[in-house]
Amino acid sequence: MATITTISQSVGANRIVPTVAIPYPVGNPTLSEADEEAMRYEMVERACNALATEVTESTQFE
Amino acid sequence: MAKRVIFYLNQFFGGIGGEDKADFAPEFRAGEAVGPAVGIAGGAGDIEVVGTIICGDNFYGQNEDEAREFIAQTIKEQNPDILVAGPAFNAGRYGFACAGACQVANENGVIPVSGMYVENPGLEHCRAFSWVAATSDAAAKMRKALPLMANLVKKLAAGEEVTPEGDSYHAQGRRECILVEERGSTRAVKMLLARLNDEEFETELPMPTFDEVEPAPAIKDLSKATIALVTTGGVVPNGNPDRLQSASAQQWNKYDISQLDELKGEYYTVHGGFDPVYCNEKADRVVPLDMLRRLEKEGKIGKVHEIFYTTTGTGTAVANSEKFGIEIGKEIADAGVDGVLLTST
Numbered sequence: 164m165a166t167i168t169t170i171s172q173s174v175g176a177n178r179i180v181p182t183v184a185i186p187y188p189v190g191n192p193t194l195s196e197a198d199e200e201a202m203r204y205e206m207v208e209r210a211c212n213a214l215a216t217e218v219t220e221s222t223q224f225e
Numbered sequence: 226m227a228k229r230v231i232f233y234l235n236q237f238f239g240g241i242g243g244e245d246k247a248d249f250a251p252e253f254r255a256g257e258a259v260g261p262a263v264g265i266a267g268g269a270g271d272i273e274v275v276g277t278i279i280c281g282d283n284f285y286g287q288n289e290d291e292a293r294e295f296i297a298q299t300i301k302e303q304n305p306d307i308l309v310a311g312p313a314f315n316a317g318r319y320g321f322a323c324a325g326a327c328q329v330a331n332e333n334g335v336i337p338v339s340g341m342y343v344e345n346p347g348l349e350h351c352r353a354f355s356w357v358a359a360t361s362d363a364a365a366k367m368r369k370a371l372p373l374m375a376n377l378v379k380k381l382a383a384g385e386e387v388t389p390e391g392d393s394y395h396a397q398g399r400r401e402c403i404l405v406e407e408r409g410s411t412r413a414v415k416m417l418l419a420r421l422n423d424e425e426f427e428t429e430l431p432m433p434t435f436d437e438v439e440p441a442p443a444i445k446d447l448s449k450a451t452i453a454l455v456t457t458g459g460v461v462p463n464g465n466p467d468r469l470q471s472a473s474a475q476q477w478n479k480y481d482i483s484q485l486d487e488l489k490g491e492y493y494t495v496h497g498g499f500d501p502v503y504c505n506e507k508a509d510r511v512v513p514l515d516m517l518r519r520l521e522k523e524g525k526i527g528k529v530h531e532i533f534y535t536t537t538g539t540g541t542a543v544a545n546s547e548k549f550g551i552e553i554g555k556e557i558a559d560a561g562v563d564g565v566l567l568t569s570t
Contacts, residue, residue, distance in 0.1 A: 164566060164567065164568045164569070165568070165569040166569075166570075170569075171569070172435065173435045173436065174436050175435070175436035175437055175438035176438075176567075177438060177440040177441070178440075182568070185499045185570050186499045186500045186501070186502070186503050186504065186570065187503045187504065187510040187511065188458075188510070188511060188568050188569065188570060189509070189510060189511065189513045189516075189568065190503055190504075190507065190509070190510025190511070192503050192506070192510075200515070200516070203509070203510075203513055203515070203516045204516045204519060204520075206513070206516075207513045207516040207517055207520065207566070208516075208520060208525065210566050211447055211452060211517075211520060211525065211526055211564070211566070212447070214443065214444050214447070214450070214452070214563075214564035214566075215443050215444040215445075215447045215450075215564075216443050217440075217442070217443040218440045218443075219440065220440070
């Protein structure tokens with residue numbers, strides 16, 4: 164889970180979830196607390212689902 | 226005055242024996258050039274052969290401190306200007322030992338020279354400060370390797386300049402400032418035009434090759450899976466009890482998060498490469514323990530792994546990053562974890 168996904172690709176990551184921003188990859192202080200938590204929940208669930216998804220090469224899960 | 230040269234060989238090239246003698250304790254043959262050292266010395270011009278250290282590859286590998294101490298002691302006694310180790314070609318243990326000999330030489334103000342194939346694991350440990358001739362991968366090509374090494378010894382002894390391309394050694398990764406005719410903007414535009422016109426051009430800076438990793442098979446049943454959290458965001462418990470560095474990490478750390486539902490209030494970041502304000506308000510914005518815990522409670526994942534792993538990414542040497550990744554990965558795999566969420570900043 165990273166913001167600069169080309170770096171993730173360059174080190175061989177195969178399941179990549181693009182994140183929000185460098186200082187808060189799975190956060191967003193511009194949102195309300197409730198909205199931020201919902202966003203983080205969705206992203207983490209997406210990441211876990213990516214772990215359960217077959218891939219043959221480096222894949223981004225957006 | 227002729228430069229003094231000392232040689233380092235393993236038990237095989239030193240004429241002691243084969244694998245059966247790999248635990249040969251180091252010996253110094255004063256005044257003698259042994260085996261390949263003869264060929265190197267012969268082509269190196271006006272040098273003085275101080276002698277040859279012979280050490281078994283297994284001895285070095287299993288008694289590194291003792292072997293290095295022997296090399297250092299010999300250097301102190303013999304006062305060489307140059308140390309020549311190998312050539313090791315693609316031999317891993319020998320390459321590792323030659324790299325060690327080069328390190329000891331370098332630490333004692335002696336110029337290190339060696340010969341290795343590009344994939345020799347020892348190369349990365351010494352190329353930055355040594356002149357390592359680019360040899361083929363097999364000792365069968367000894368006749369081609371020796372003149373390369375002899376040439377390096379000869380030129381370095383004479384204080385002459387050498388270049389990786391002209392003198393066939395592995396680039397040390399240093400950048401030298403040179404003056405050229407055309408300014409950078411001109412060269413860049415010319416390169417771009419050549420590329421657009423499908424013409425030949427040569428890059429001034431080769432791009433690093435991307436790592437490719439075999440994808441791990443998908444987790445079959447997420448609801449039974451243990452998921453671990455790892456970060457390069459420098460997230461640590463309040464007070465940074467293990468003193469994780471803010472940049473150029475020299476360590477990774479692990480913490481028990483089994484009693485926590487969120488990192489907020491207990492963890493913060495020491496990472497010096499991004500604005501820490503948001504993470505310090507709630508570290509779950511970098512390491513999402515709160516939501517992983519929620520998925521665990523809902524049964525969507527089996528379990529959050531009790532141990533959380535952390536290091537600082539910014540300015541951290543690639544070699545350390547690889548080392549940390551391998552070490553953390555091994556612990557996680559040994560613990561039977563099924564999947565990892567790695568967050569970066």
